Amino acid sequence: MGPQDQPIDLTVASDRILVGRAVDGDVRAFEALVRRYGLLIRVYAGRVLGSTADVDDVVQESLVQAWQHLPELMDPGAVKSWLMRIVSNKALDVLRRRREHGDITDHELRIPDDQIPTALVEKRSLEQALNAVLSDLPDQQRRCWVLREIGGYSYLEIGRNLDLPSSTVRGLIARARKNLIREMEGWR
């Protein structure tokens, strides 16, 4: 069972092992990480960007950058949150560029909060129902909530990146919570 006969199965390896190998130059280990977290970080990028446009570019660039900076990662076990931070930072860069080009259509023309339908799609789980609500939230509301609750950004960081006062960020997150909780309570 040498490596020539059959490459070893890296899908069973922990993040630490995969990161260690990738830092040493093992492309297959990096590929295993890409496969492990690729879908997750794509969904995350989509949640921050609010559209499927640019998602592929953001995630590809993030992963190429991740390979480059992997040797600097202090805690190899924390690679997932490290990747997510790279992806959200890249997504925020894209949003900044969109703003500079005056392209702000992405968070307008949305349904007012109170009229957001409680998930109309078939709800197989509470998570799916909440995801449906999340998809229907106005872009800035969803973006702020996701960065705060999933990305772990502070109000100040979010405000700085989105060019919004912290108080606005706080208000948007409060409204997102309200919408999500309404769905959750309806679910009970």
Place this chain on the structure above:
Amino acid sequence: MNDSQNDSEPATDADRTRRDPAELDGHTLDELSDYLDAGRAPADASIDSSPSCQIALTSLERLYRLSDTLLEAQASTEPDLDESWVAGILHNISRDSRAGRTIPVTHPDPAAELAITEGTVRGLVRAAGDMVEGLLVGRCRLDGDVTTPGAPITISVDASIGWGTSIPDAADRLREAIYGILIRHTDLTIAGVDITVDDVHNPAAKGSSR
């Protein structure tokens, strides 16, 4: 209902109090989430004694717990990664960035200059590890002055052990495999091979995570 449609507008007081106070005994959801963030301290009797606030706090806590799994749940409903997309990423990464130090290789002809990279040696160590059943090799370090021919080098390897595999036995086989491959392919002076088993994996999970 007025300005709440515009995301760029700061939330006004009217907006913030629009729905909550009647339901939450004068508190807002925003206040309650701050209260949670602060670990419910200092204790606020008007919150703690309000049934509606307690219900809202429970919902908030539940939402916090769920937020981590929301993305995972969404990702699990997405179609599989596109193979050409994965290939595109791997194509764009720079393999050269992991070469490390240059290790001179002695050659009978003194005029011939021959060298291998540290990255190549690490690759050999990995290859040796991959031949050892029940064990996965992680990070590998070459300690010592590899640029000086003949200088003693210690190889340090992190490894993960498969469930049910004897650690001393696997470590012996790994050490042997590493010595063997390095003696065959390099003229490094190996002073020792340090193996740190710092992880456990389940080989039975093979393929199931795909």
